[in-house]
Amino acid sequence: MQESLAEAIERVGSAVDLLRNAQARPTIFPVTPEFSNWRSEQLSWSRTVALLDQSHHMTDLFISGPDALRLLSDVGVNSFAKFEVDNAKQFIAVNHEGYLIGDAILFYLGENEFDLVGHQMVIDWTQFHGETGGYDVTFERDGNSIVRQGDPALYRFELQGPNALALMEAVTGHPVPATKFFHMATFDIGGISVRSLRHGMAGQPGFELFGPWSEGARVRAALIEAGAQFDLVLVGSKAYSSANLESAWVPSPLPAIFSGEGTEEYRRWLPATSAGSLAGSFTSERIEDYYLTPYDIGYGRSVAFDHDFIGREALERHAQNQGRQKVTLVWNDDDVADALGSLMRPGLPAKYIDLPKARYGLYQVDRVLADGSDVGISHDAGYITNEQVFVSLASIANEFAEPGTAVTVVWGEDPNTRKPSVEPHRQIEVRATVQPAPYSSYARENYRTN
Structure with a gap:
């Protein structure tokens, strides 16, 4: 019988230890890596x-039945007042405490017919509530090509x-x-x-x-x-x-499923293989310290308090206390080059910076410092050829989010975890500069108008 997430946490002793030392191998998209370069x-x-x-x-969850739209409205923070066939939206869900579960793209295919497409975090959450909440819905799930036959x-x-x-x-x-x-x-x-x-x-x-x-x-x-x-x-x-x-889309923030109201039953429903892996320099014994609100990564525009949904009251409180915002961090060229160069020098090198994407866990969470104090966390990191910069997406305290602000990203783990993607390395500090998200002026000005 397949181990549940709850059983895996009980076996290991804590959700943080389970995720930071997860033995899942690095995810490789089952598509040709490069056709040219x-x-x-x-x-x-x-x-x-x-x-x-x-x-x-990506995973597709086809949802149909007379209660399909009601289920989505009960789970999603989005407004569904004007949602119609041949529309789509970025569907976002939170837990009962208003912390982010995840997001996916929701397609309105036909009357009472929807397709929820994306990473499995919010898809699992939606399916669980549909199956256990007394909704008249039918699910057809098509997993990605890593798990599908x-x-x-x-x-x-x-x-x-x-x-x-x-x-x-x-x-x-x-x-x-x-x-x-x-x-x-x-x-x-x-x-x-x-x-x-x-x-x-x-x-x-x-x-x-x-x-x-x-x-x-x-x-x-x-x-x-x-x-x-x-x-x-x-x-x-x-x-x-x-x-x-x-x-400037953050693809896999850590889902707030490891604690809180109504999540224990969910963890017993969810297979342990869906837990994911946690990487980065930010460490805490409290799993809650890894949770995000939708406002932390720029999803506030999608929140609509025009209906009741899981976590609404808590999310209203978060809306009144938006302490962080999403930014782009442009990493210092010399510091990135020095980290890569450490591979060619005697001694313990820095954590390998892969290109074009440097994330080495499903959930990447790195410390961001200003004058030696923590001011936020860095998520996805990688190289943008179009801008010739190495960047990361980050959630930063409002007072440090002004473009041009100097910060430091702590790169690498100390101590090194046991994930297959982690080699012996030393932790380093990389200088970075706060810039808008999206970083590209074209993307900022035209993403929703073209």
Whole structure:
């Protein structure tokens, strides 16, 4: 019988020890890592047009039934007052204390039919409440290609970049109708009906195309053929995994499921394999010290107190006390180079900085200091070719969030944990400068308007 998360924590002794020494191997997107090289592939979504394959690394939870929308409204902090078929939204959930569970993209496919797509944290939480809360709903779950046997239910392709609109018009043979951000439309590509979501993952114009897996190869071939005249670039998993650094989306904050009201039953329902792994220089014996509110990572715009939902009263209190905000930290060039150079010098090196993405746990949590005192935490870190900078996304105390503020990121673990992704290393301090999130001015100014 599969061990539950509750049983795993009881066996190890604490949630923090379980996560920091998790034996899960590093996650590798089951997609070609590089079709050319990740630097050129990163450049493509700002200069020409990129084709990214999203079919394999995300989980789909298809939710249907007369209570489907009520379930989503009860769990999600978003407003559903004007949510309609052919709309989508970034679905966000919190626990009873108002701390973040996670986020995913919610597609309104048809009457009483939805698809919740993304990392499993918020998907697991939603399914649990649907199964245990007396809702008249049906779930069909299609895990990612790491855990699934067989092909995905859907193909999912992302077209992104300045030439994306022209490519869509060429491949469909018609002008693309004006479609609002996060609204859907249907197109004919090579005789196949294709649904499309209008958005852009790194701030550039974009379309997310999806449909039955059996039709995906034909759609992809048509896009590649039509894309030749627009300098279409196939993007592999390495570059794709770094796109969030430009749009400033934090992909996997630690979910607040390890303590609090109503979570004990959930931990007994959830398999231990869904726990994830915790990495970074921030350490505390209290798991609650790792929790975030939606406001800490820029989700305040999505919170709507126009309905009752799990954690509403607590979240209203957090809304009145927003102590941190999301920023980009630009790491000092010399300090990054020195850390990489330590691999070539005698003695214990710094923690390896992988490129283009340096995260070495599902939940990356590093200390951020100002004048030697903790002022926040750093999340995802990596290199942006389009800006020629190494950055991390961070949640910083308001008084230190002004662009230009000098801070320090503590990189590496002390003591070293037993995760497979952790080699013997020494902890170092890296100078950094606070900048806006998103860092790219184009992404900041155009992400929701194109």
